Amino acid sequence: MSGIKDPRAAGLAALAGLIADETRAACLLALLDGRAWTAGELARHAGVAASTLSEHLDKLVAGGLLAQERQGRHRYVRLAGARVATLVEDLAAQLPPAEGRRPVRGLREASAGSAMARGRTCYDHLAGRLGIALTDALTARGLLRQDTGFALTEAGLGWFAAAGIPLARGGRRPLARACLDWTERRPHLAGVAGAALCRHALEAGWCERIGSERAVRVTDTGERELSALLGLSPGALR
Amino acid sequence: MSGIKDPRAAGLAALAGLIADETRAACLLALLDGRAWTAGELARHAGVAASTLSEHLDKLVAGGLLAQERQGRHRYVRLAGARVATLVEDLAAQLPPAEGRRPVRGLREASAGSAMARGRTCYDHLAGRLGIALTDALTARGLLRQDTGFALTEAGLGWFAAAGIPLARGGRRPLARACLDWTERRPHLAGVAGAALCRHALEAGWCERIGSERAVRVTDTGERELSALLGLSPGALR
DNA sequence: GGCACCCTTCGGCCGGCACCGAAGGGTCCG
DNA sequence: CGGACCCTTCGGTGCCGGCCGAAGGGTGCC
Structure with a gap:
């Protein structure tokens, strides 16, 4: 004043x-x-x-x-950088769900839309139902804590190490961060761990990009690996 | 495309x-x-x-x-609401530190500014050096995890309960969230736990508002309690 | 009732900015 | 070297929006 x-x-x-x-x-x-x-x-x-x-x-x-x-x-x-991506995401997450929806025109767009809803990249991590499923599986197995904030547990650190996914620690960027999903309106894993998981999933052939778009599909290899590592049921990713 | x-x-x-x-x-x-x-x-x-x-x-x-x-x-x-407060904070946190600084004019403003830097409220939680000190103390005692994300630990939940600070769980708002401090440029505790801590600190007389401003000062009672509960050294809050 | 106070509505002014098309420069290819 | 392509600069246009002051309405106090 x-x-x-x-x-x-x-x-x-x-x-x-x-x-x-x-x-x-x-x-x-x-x-x-x-x-x-x-x-x-x-x-x-x-x-x-x-x-x-x-x-x-x-x-x-x-x-x-x-x-x-x-x-x-x-x-x-x-x-x-990731800061800018986070900023834009945060702003977009404020938009009411009703706003910004537009009737889908044609089969081609509908199929592209459903592929995006199934799985996609969100800057440098995985989103869509795929991102949610991974986040939920990590949480259910006690590797990620969402009830008291958003952080990996000790067991979670061990899981990443065992899976051969290195995590660059000590940087300014948070290791784990919640990113609100646009289609699902639920949080999924972002931050250093989210980016590392996405990178590894693409490099190890767990997922592959569909065309040149953001949409991502889980491969057969990915289904096997994710089932073994996280107990993800194969059907949940289709 | x-x-x-x-x-x-x-x-x-x-x-x-x-x-x-x-x-x-x-x-x-x-x-x-x-x-x-x-x-x-x-x-x-x-x-x-x-x-x-x-x-x-x-x-x-x-x-x-x-x-x-x-x-x-x-x-x-x-x-x-808290969502809007978070949004504005996040945007303001993007500003380069150099920008938005203005030479301080006069003793009155200098003293008000230093009081704000020492302790203040940031929407519904504590910020400034006071907020940082609390967050650091919680982290050092293993009550709050910052290295793998940002979340309370089990011990942290127990600490809040023991201190008589109820935490409303199960809502949409995260229990613990990092808020980047404007003056210190370091994260401090926000979210449900941050708000509860701030409310309790004001109600229990640990802190009091200075005039009608945002600035907050730790009382003698507060120094004793915080020293006993968190091991905060009294000098750190002056 | 009368008056002071807080806020809102309205008309008008002005500056800023998003947009385009035309022209021009740089790059790559045949 | 000519042409196709990608991008940028420039002048011009139109619109949107922030600002003010004056006038008016609602509220509370004496």
């Missing part, structure tokens, strides 16, 4: 302003898949002229939300 | 747009103290006309960020 505005207000407004545009928001949501997109791809995705999108990218890069890499005549752009 | 924009983009942009104004951002930051402010107080705080602020409040209420209560000729307004 000292009559003086909080000095962070300008910065906060500027940061929010970067997201407060439908075209830029669409870019950020698209980039949540963790991949690098070219400026042209994003322009087509957002439905605006290339020149318009170029200016948007300038702002997002200048604001520290995106990292860019120029290769020849292409401008590749991706989220600047 | 289907050429169709994510349907959440419009909602995300609208939500961010609510915060993407310096005046509204200043209001949200001010309301982070968890109290209810009148429209006039906020107008003076933000340095705009009452009519201008009235329209801002309409938008924030319509957007679900604020809850309002009309009493007589007053319009009281507060953050709509």
